[in-house]
Amino acid sequence: MAFNTVNQFVESARRLVQDTVEPYRYSDEEYIEGLNLALLEARRIRPDLFIRNNGDIPYYTDNDGTEVDIDPQYRVAVLYFIVGHIHLRDEEDTQDARASVFLNKFVAKMQTVMS
Amino acid sequence: MIEDQFEHILTTVRVRIPGVSDDAMKLELINVLDEFLQDSNVWRHEKPIPVTPEKLTYSIVPPLGHPIRLLNVTSEGRHVVATMEEPGVLVLTQPVEEPTELLCEVALTVELPPVGSCDTYPDCDNWVIEKYKGVLVDGLLARMMSQLAKPYTSERHAIYHFRRFRNGIAKARVEASHKNLFGAQTWRYPQTFATRRK
Numbered sequence: 064m065a066f067n068t069v070n071q072f073v074e075s076a077r078r079l080v081q082d083t084v085e086p087y088r089y090s091d092e093e094y095i096e097g098l099n100l101a102l103l104e105a106r107r108i109r110p111d112l113f114i115r116n117n118g119d120i121p122y123y124t125d126n127d128g129t130e131v132d133i134d135p136q137y138r139v140a141v142l143y144f145i146v147g148h149i150h151l152r153d154e155e156d157t158q159d160a161r162a163s164v165f166l167n168k169f170v171a172k173m174q175t176v177m178s
Numbered sequence: 179m180i181e182d183q184f185e186h187i188l189t190t191v192r193v194r195i196p197g198v199s200d201d202a203m204k205l206e207l208i209n210v211l212d213e214f215l216q217d218s219n220v221w222r223h224e225k226p227i228p229v230t231p232e233k234l235t236y237s238i239v240p241p242l243g244h245p246i247r248l249l250n251v252t253s254e255g256r257h258v259v260a261t262m263e264e265p266g267v268l269v270l271t272q273p274v275e276e277p278t279e280l281l282c283e284v285a286l287t288v289e290l291p292p293v294g295s296c297d298t299y300p301d302c303d304n305w306v307i308e309k310y311k312g313v314l315v316d317g318l319l320a321r322m323m324s325q326l327a328k329p330y331t332s333e334r335h336a337i338y339h340f341r342r343f344r345n346g347i348a349k350a351r352v353e354a355s356h357k358n359l360f361g362a363q364t365w366r367y368p369q370t371f372a373t374r375r376k
Contacts, residue, residue: 134199
């Protein structure tokens with residue numbers, strides 16, 4: 064199954080955060096916000112990934128089967144950003160170091176091959 | 179099929195530089211092709227133009243591509259003096275004496291596709307891409323590797339491929355001037371001619 068829709072990103076991020084049992088610790092909106100911010104950051108670092116839409120950045124609001132318009136090679140990087148963004152929230156179960164690891168991983172994957 | 183030729187170029191580059199996006203390659207491919215055609219005069223078009231004594235200016239509209247350089251204007255085998263200051267606009271230096279037909283030869287380059295269109299390839303004669311795909315691969319590799327802060331950024335490799343690209347353009351220009359005829363002009367000035375003092 065191709066990893067390309069909003070709900071697949073949210074589901075995978077939940078697994079990495081270990082937030083798979085209801086009631087969830089983080090809402091769908093928070094994950095989708097992470098996805099939208101990831102695309103904003105990707106546009107800054109890699110403008111070549113947004114040529115197709117004249118540089119416009121896609122924006123998502125619902126956790127559904129809408130396809131995320133990003134090159135398949137960089138979908139894992141986007142997933143890591145979402146997880147890092149979730150971990151940034153100040154809660155007991157959150158570690159800043161883990162947030163930094165994921166956010167740095169996002170940048171590294173965007174800019175280097177060996178990451 | 180010209181699409182197959184372009185796809186071969188993109189696949190070759192895709193394999194050699196991991197992490198590259200197809201849209202970025204297609205964008206740069208147009209720039210590479212434009213530089214290659216602008217500097218080599220490989221893609222040419224001959225067009226007969228009916229002229230009259232009253233008029234000095236005529237437009238040249240090739241079926242594909244965009245005129246960049248006026249290579250030759252003849253009338254019944256004789257050279258006619260003309261210019262093309264604005265690409266695509268032929269200007270005769272002197273009016274002709276009677277209505278006749280001039281044969282104009284222009285060098286062409288590719289036209290820019292609409293902004294944001296990533297699903298089409300530039301229009302160009304198939305044989306140009308087929309014959310010079312190796313040169314175009316080098317040009318594309320050089321341009322991609324010279325981009326800043328990308329997984330495939332490599333100044334060293336960019337310089338290497340750019341040098342190969344420029345050598346390819348120089349060879350193509352000579353081949354085009356000889357109409358792809360092997361051994362058309364083997365004589366050249368002695369190499370010390372330019373610096374020798376009397």
